[in-house]
Amino acid sequence: MTERLYYTSDATMGQANVTTCIAEPDGRYAITLDRTLFHPQGGGQPSDGGWIGDVAVQSVISRGDDVVHIVEQALPLGETLLRIDAAARQYHARLHSAGHLIGMAGEQCGWRPVKAHHWPGEGRITFAAGESAVLPEAEALLAIISAWQVEALPRRMAFEGGLRLVAFGELPAYPCGGTHVACLSEIGDVTITQLKLKKGEMIVRYSLLP
Numbered sequence: 001m002t003e004r005l006y007y008t009s010d011a012t013m014g015q016a017n018v019t020t021c022i023a024e025p026d027g028r029y030a031i032t033l034d035r036t037l038f039h040p041q042g043g044g045q046p047s048d049g050g051w052i053g054d055v056a057v058q059s060v061i062s063r064g065d066d067v068v069h070i071v072e073q074a075l076p077l078g079e080t081l082l083r084i085d086a087a088a089r090q091y092h093a094r095l096h097s098a099g100h101l102i103g104m105a106g107e108q109c110g111w112r113p114v115k116a117h118h119w120p121g122e123g124r125i126t127f128a129a130g131e132s133a134v135l136p137e138a139e140a141l142l143a144i145i146s147a148w149q150v151e152a153l154p155r156r157m158a159f160e161g162g163l164r165l166v167a168f169g170e171l172p173a174y175p176c177g178g179t180h181v182a183c184l185s186e187i188g189d190v191t192i193t194q195l196k197l198k199k200g201e202m203i204v205r206y207s208l209l210p
Contacts, residue, residue, distance in 0.1 A: 003035035
């Protein structure tokens with residue numbers, strides 16, 4: 001089982017031990033570490049990029065309880081240095097946190113978030129209608145979000161029943177395994193690029209400047 005350091009740490013550099021190095025069918029190698037700073041693809045978020053030693057990490061995926069790092073060349077077992085692409089990590093964290101804010105703003109308008117996608121250029125939150133759902137204007141959602149950002153609410157995390165919960169200030173917590181900003185003021189300007197009703201669902205598309 002890989003210890004997922006990114007659950008509790010924002011560090012982008014640290015030490016770990018290579019525990020396995022297995023050839024993949026495509027000629028690349030799957031590297032397993034005893035602990036990792038790399039966020040794997042999943043939960044609507046792309047994987048981190050970076051380096052194990054001097055070797056670039058091309059993708060990161062979950063396989064059972066392990067986090068597997070895909071690289072082009074074999075690595076020796078033992079201690080190594082991990083370095084995360086810090087700029088990409090921060091952008092992904094901003095996108096993911098912005099998605100949570102859109103989800104909470106939609107809930108204030110009577111909608112329930114059911115699906116989320118936080119990839120660069122593809123940000124999208126899908127909502128199901130609650131009993132009191134009213135289709136809001138994009139400006140109304142942005143006003144709610146902006147008020148939270150002005151307060152610079154800090155991130156808080158907790159673990160309950162095997163779930164990692166992420167929240168900001170006293171706002172509701174969402175079960176989430178992704179990376180997030182430490183404070184809402186780090187997100188920057190959120191742009192809602194589309195808000196539409198389709199087959200009874202509200203779909204909100206959004207973006208951030210890198």
